Amino acid sequence: MKQGIFEIKENKQIALNTYRLKLKGEGSNDLKPGQFVNIKLEPYFLRRPISICDVNDDVLTLIYKAVGDGTKTLSKMKEGSLDLLIGLGNGYDLSKSEGKPLLIGGGAGIPPLYFLAKQLRDQGKKVSVILGFNKKEEIFMEEDFKALGCKVIVTTADGSYGIKGFVSDAMKDMDYTYFYTCGPLPMLKAVYGLCRTEGEFSFEERMGCGFGACMGCSIKVKDGYKRVCKEGPVFERKEILWQE
Amino acid sequence: MARIDVDLCGVHLDNPVIPASGTFGYGYEFADLYDIDVLGSLAFKTTTLNPRYGNPVPRIAETASGMLNAIGLQNPGVDKVIDEELPKLRNCFHKPIVANISGFSIDEYKEVASRISKEDQIGFIEVNVSCPNVSGGGIHFGSDPTLAKEVTKAVKEVSDKPVFIKLSPNVTDIVSIAKACEEGGADGISLINTLIGMRIDIRRRTPIIKNVTGGLSGPAIFPVALRMVYQVAHNVNIPVIGLGGISKAEDVVEMMLAGASAVEIGAANFTDPFICKKIIEELPGLLDSLGVRDIKEIIGGCK
Numbered sequence: 001m002k003q004g005i006f007e008i009k010e011n012k013q014i015a016l017n018t019y020r021l022k023l024k025g026e027g028s029n030d031l032k033p034g035q036f037v038n039i040k041l042e043p044y045f046l047r048r049p050i051s052i053c054d055v056n057d058d059v060l061t062l063i064y065k066a067v068g069d070g071t072k073t074l075s076k077m078k079e080g081s082l083d084l085l086i087g088l089g090n091g092y093d094l095s096k097s098e099g100k101p102l103l104i105g106g107g108a109g110i111p112p113l114y115f116l117a118k119q120l121r122d123q124g125k126k127v128s129v130i131l132g133f134n135k136k137e138e139i140f141m142e143e144d145f146k147a148l149g150c151k152v153i154v155t156t157a158d159g160s161y162g163i164k165g166f167v168s169d170a171m172k173d174m175d176y177t178y179f180y181t182c183g184p185l186p187m188l189k190a191v192y193g194l195c196r197t198e199g200e201f202s203f204e205e206r207m208g209c210g211f212g213a214c215m216g217c218s219i220k221v222k223d224g225y226k227r228v229c230k231e232g233p234v235f236e237r238k239e240i241l242w243q244e
Numbered sequence: 245m246a247r248i249d250v251d252l253c254g255v256h257l258d259n260p261v262i263p264a265s266g267t268f269g270y271g272y273e274f275a276d277l278y279d280i281d282v283l284g285s286l287a288f289k290t291t292t293l294n295p296r297y298g299n300p301v302p303r304i305a306e307t308a309s310g311m312l313n314a315i316g317l318q319n320p321g322v323d324k325v326i327d328e329e330l331p332k333l334r335n336c337f338h339k340p341i342v343a344n345i346s347g348f349s350i351d352e353y354k355e356v357a358s359r360i361s362k363e364d365q366i367g368f369i370e371v372n373v374s375c376p377n378v379s380g381g382g383i384h385f386g387s388d389p390t391l392a393k394e395v396t397k398a399v400k401e402v403s404d405k406p407v408f409i410k411l412s413p414n415v416t417d418i419v420s421i422a423k424a425c426e427e428g429g430a431d432g433i434s435l436i437n438t439l440i441g442m443r444i445d446i447r448r449r450t451p452i453i454k455n456v457t458g459g460l461s462g463p464a465i466f467p468v469a470l471r472m473v474y475q476v477a478h479n480v481n482i483p484v485i486g487l488g489g490i491s492k493a494e495d496v497v498e499m500m501l502a503g504a505s506a507v508e509i510g511a512a513n514f515t516d517p518f519i520c521k522k523i524i525e526e527l528p529g530l531l532d533s534l535g536v537r538d539i540k541e542i543i544g545g546c547k
Contacts, residue, residue, distance in 0.1 A: 001277065003518065040515065045462050046306045047515060085517070206302040206452075208313060209514035213269050215289075215318045216304035218297075225297050225318070243300065 032091035053111035102176035106183025246531035264508035265344035275336035310462025314455035340367020358402035374412030374437035389424035396428030477503020
């Protein structure tokens with residue numbers, strides 16, 4: 001983990017309630033897919049954890065949904081600088097994917113999969129991606145994944161674009177050797193129920209600090225308790241225990 | 245430059261700044277961020293006799309100028325702390341540690357205190373009788389002067405190190421509890437723990453925190469903490485460690501003017517992991533600007 005002051009280069013709406021934030025600052029080149037940053041925003045007490053979407057020459061790209069007071073405040077910041085803690089969390093393990101990894105993302109869970117897809121592609125893997133949204137207006141990054149050479153399938157819950165339904169509806173026909181997923185809890189549970197290989201899940205939880213000090217985000221896994229922010233947010237399929 | 249070293253029950257501290265229990269783990273993880281030997285001391289996560297997994301998530305909710313937590317005393321238990329956590333801390337911290345302990349019966353407090361106080365790394369025992377997030381333990385012992393005195397006596401009997409009792413602000417008369425601890429033989433008082441609070445998710449109409457209530461910390465509680473430290477310090481003859489919402493060097497000075505001999509920094513570690521180091525670096529300059537040559541001069545100095 002490092003602390004740094006990052007300059008806002010872009011903060012632009014790219015879909016319904018969805019924004020792309022580009023930040024320039026030192027240290028971003030060492031970051032791994034699946035890790036997150038924790039942003040200090042005035043006047044809020046706790047930082048806002050946001051997963052990393054891409055890294056390029058000390059420019060960090062984050063894509064976030066403006067849903068609460070904090071992210072709505074963030075969406076209005078068009079210039080200036082932000083205090084970030086970077087390099088938080090364990091990140092995805094790229095070594096286990098074998099030849100044909102499947103990436104399954106829902107809504108705000110999609111951005112970290114882009115950074116992952118890029119690195120998997122660079123390793124020569126044949127990457128497939130399922131992107132789930134509620135409706136057409138929410139869709140983002142479809143073209144970005146295509147530009148990486150990924151096979152891309154989009155689902156919308158209302159059927160306004162792509163396959164009507166959920167990511168789980170698109171999973172059945174896919175051919176894959178390993179999977180990585182990030183998205184809302186009901187989606188993660190559906191993926192868990194349908195998956196035919198080992199894989200990794202990225203979890204979200206209310207955090208106090210984001211770096212392992214407060215124990216606020218401890219969840220029960222098969223061999224005890226782990227902190228989503230420190231030992232997670234990525235957990236292997238075989239270690240997950242679902243709570244009620 | 246002004247001197248910032250203090251004396252706490254005969255133990256010399258290079259400065260009065262101590263990360264508060266529950267906000268700094270067992271310390272060694274912060275050693276990846278900075279040299280934690282710059283700290284005056286550090287209070288490790290509340291340790292109980294048996295391992296505790298704590299409360300279900302969500303355990304955290306944000307508030308105006310603060311946060312609620314309901315961790316529920318998650319810790320690996322005293323044996324693991326002695327066998328695994330303290331050895332890791334030994335590699336990166338070379339000063340007397342504040343061992344924060346809790347229990348669910350007087351015997352448990354006694355057992356944990358007797359085991360932990362034998363460790364040479366431990367400089368002080370801090371007895372948590374104020375956790376608001378567990379049933380049957382913690383705050384139960386800190387809400388009644390008779391029980392508080394009993395716990396104090398029991399822990400004192402088995403401890404070789406100075407014993408501080410960490411008090412809850414969720415009581416009618418903080419002074420009577422502090423005095424009871426003093427009568428029980430306490431070497432000092434730490435205050436305050438968190439204030440019990442609640443938040444509700446207006447869409448789901450459910451408490452944000454699964455435990456329903458949680459403990460409020462952060463700058464929001466600083467004036468309450470300051471008032472209680474002031475009241476207690478004026479009514480007991482043992483040193484007081486002041487904590488609750490401290491987030492900058494000025495707050496440290498204010499807390500010491502109210503009567504604290506040392507301070508603990510809690511929730512501020514969550515929003516700025518380097519805050520203790522920064523405060524320690526800023527203190528001498530701040531004291532110089534106030535015309536203070538030695539920080540010990542300001543303890544209880546509020547006119």
